[in-house]
Amino acid sequence: xxxxxxxxxxxxxxxxxxxTLDCTYDTSDPSYGLFWYKQPSxxxxxxxxxxxxxxxxxxxxxxxxxxxxxxxxxxxxxISASQLGDSAMxxxxxxxxxxxxxxxxxxxxxxxxx
Amino acid sequence: GAGxxxxxxxxxAKRGQDVALRCDPISGHVSLFWYQQALxxxxxxxxxxxxEAQLDKSGLPSDRFFAERPEGSVSTLKIQRTQQEDSAVYLxxxxxxxxxxxxxxxxxxxxxxxxx
Numbered sequence: 001x002x003x004x005x006x007x008x009x010x011x012x013x014x015x016x017x018x019x020t021l022d023c024t025y026d027t028s029d030p031s032y033g034l035f036w037y038k039q040p041s042x043x044x045x046x047x048x049x050x051x052x053x054x055x056x057x058x059x060x061x062x063x064x065x066x067x068x069x070x071x072x073x074x075x076x077x078x079i080s081a082s083q084l085g086d087s088a089m090x091x092x093x094x095x096x097x098x099x100x101x102x103x104x105x106x107x108x109x110x111x112x113x114x
Numbered sequence: 115g116a117g118x119x120x121x122x123x124x125x126x127a128k129r130g131q132d133v134a135l136r137c138d139p140i141s142g143h144v145s146l147f148w149y150q151q152a153l154x155x156x157x158x159x160x161x162x163x164x165x166e167a168q169l170d171k172s173g174l175p176s177d178r179f180f181a182e183r184p185e186g187s188v189s190t191l192k193i194q195r196t197q198q199e200d201s202a203v204y205l206x207x208x209x210x211x212x213x214x215x216x217x218x219x220x221x222x223x224x225x226x227x228x229x230x
Binding site: 004037042043044045046047091093100101102103104105106107 | 145147154155156157158159162169170173203205207219220221222223224226
């Protein structure tokens, strides 16, 4: 079974608007971490934001915020005030318990239009 | 160096050829990971090192894949007798922690392998 599901293969957003990228996850471990990465065409995976399963508040990092709904097992990424440089592939990932590896979703391509 | 360095950036191999992909992690990073990313997909875990010890190789798809990190720094992923299905981007990541996974990962830019 897929541990991370990203149902939006591609999205277009107008510059300066906000965009929400969906991510649902599946785990039975009460302790887990959720991550979002950005992968531009250069190929490097760039860490954006992290949410721990026991964190009481939604994570925020600059223009990035994570809408964490634990009961629904969703961890959507919100990018506010989109910029042309935000055009990239975005991946949601999860680490479970004491495991050291990440499980990634299939990604969502975001294209920001001027 | 400041980041994780991978070489070569691009590799074209003829089917059946052996290849070696290099990863130079951030100095002092204990943990090193290899991931395989097929076109249009998310990365898939291949193997994990803590210093020179390979603690998990459960993601290696076949015995044609071999990874080493003999001195606990630079790592090499070797693929023998390459097949077309090996075509992918191979990403290396390192982190400072021992078993702390994910948080604190730094990824390299990857090696894009094309088998023809």
